Amino acid sequence: MSGVNASTATATTATAEGPGGGHRRPFQDGAGASHTGRFAPSPTGPLHTGSVLAALGSWLDARHHGGRWLVRMEDLDTARVVPGAADAILRTLEALGLEWDGPVDYQSRGQDAYLSALLRLRERGLTFPCSCSRRELAQADTGYPGTCRSGPQRPGPCAERFRVQAGELCVDDRIQGRRRWDLAQLGDVVVRRRDGVFAYQLAVTVDDARQGITHVVRGADLLDSTPWQVELQRALGLPRPQYAHLPVVVDPDGAKLAKSLHALPADLSRPGATLLQVLTLLRQNPPPELAALSPEHILAWAVPKWNPSAIHGLTTLPAPAPKLLA
Numbered sequence: 001m002s003g004v005n006a007s008t009a010t011a012t013t014a015t016a017e018g019p020g021g022g023h024r025r026p027f028q029d030g031a032g033a034s035h036t037g038r039f040a041p042s043p044t045g046p047l048h049t050g051s052v053l054a055a056l057g058s059w060l061d062a063r064h065h066g067g068r069w070l071v072r073m074e075d076l077d078t079a080r081v082v083p084g085a086a087d088a089i090l091r092t093l094e095a096l097g098l099e100w101d102g103p104v105d106y107q108s109r110g111q112d113a114y115l116s117a118l119l120r121l122r123e124r125g126l127t128f129p130c131s132c133s134r135r136e137l138a139q140a141d142t143g144y145p146g147t148c149r150s151g152p153q154r155p156g157p158c159a160e161r162f163r164v165q166a167g168e169l170c171v172d173d174r175i176q177g178r179r180r181w182d183l184a185q186l187g188d189v190v191v192r193r194r195d196g197v198f199a200y201q202l203a204v205t206v207d208d209a210r211q212g213i214t215h216v217v218r219g220a221d222l223l224d225s226t227p228w229q230v231e232l233q234r235a236l237g238l239p240r241p242q243y244a245h246l247p248v249v250v251d252p253d254g255a256k257l258a259k260s261l262h263a264l265p266a267d268l269s270r271p272g273a274t275l276l277q278v279l280t281l282l283r284q285n286p287p288p289e290l291a292a293l294s295p296e297h298i299l300a301w302a303v304p305k306w307n308p309s310a311i312h313g314l315t316t317l318p319a320p321a322p323k324l325l326a
């Protein structure tokens, strides 16, 4: 895996592989600390074209800037976790040459941090219990209508919501440009579900701070989560990372890749072809002759040339034609 390392400006030492194997680089104190990116998949299935695009985009962005790249498994919702999926995702990253730094992080092991953040919000009067059912909320036009702000409507188990302050929130996204949200319209967001599971918005906010993430690069399907996370950062006194939202790969009918031919797992028998396809989707203009090279050589070409402005303002990309099943 030394080809990747040699191609980046960060490396102060050669790649070393841990005793457990796997393509991870040891933490190098100080090296690239000014830029730390991450890839945070949910272990609910194998990586497909869309998730490989998010992995590659965030990896290239980190390596181009000489930064670190961390992997975090978003496995809080244990009911949705598929056994073996996390390992399959890591094997895919390895096959594609996408080395990560340090140990893989698992959200399911971060409960203490989420609880302490929730308690801090509670102390400041920034959360409230909410008894609304999904069906009741489905009738609301947008966001949360504020039904339980002054108390839950009925006894029994409640979700807990973060009280959003009214006003406009503005984020300069490195790919999507300046984005504005009306916080009142977004509404108060769930930070702990009725079943006791910490909600995504709280967990991701705490994790990004805990892991020292400075640059979040992820799919544009999470663009509208950003204002809640920024508000939670403010409330918890956490730093705000820079955001860059990559376009989401969609089926020809415009729907996010789901259970269709387009969403087939990434082809690990031809990792070079997979990388080249995704680099092409990202409009990085890879020369076709790269296809014959190893992932390491393809990435060595791509790191110095990484140009996110090629996808400026794009929130969706049509999926490439699926290969016919043999």
Ligand SMILES: [Zn+2]
Pocket (backbone or CB within 6 Å): 129, 130, 131, 132, 146, 147, 148, 149
């Ligand atoms: Zn409610």
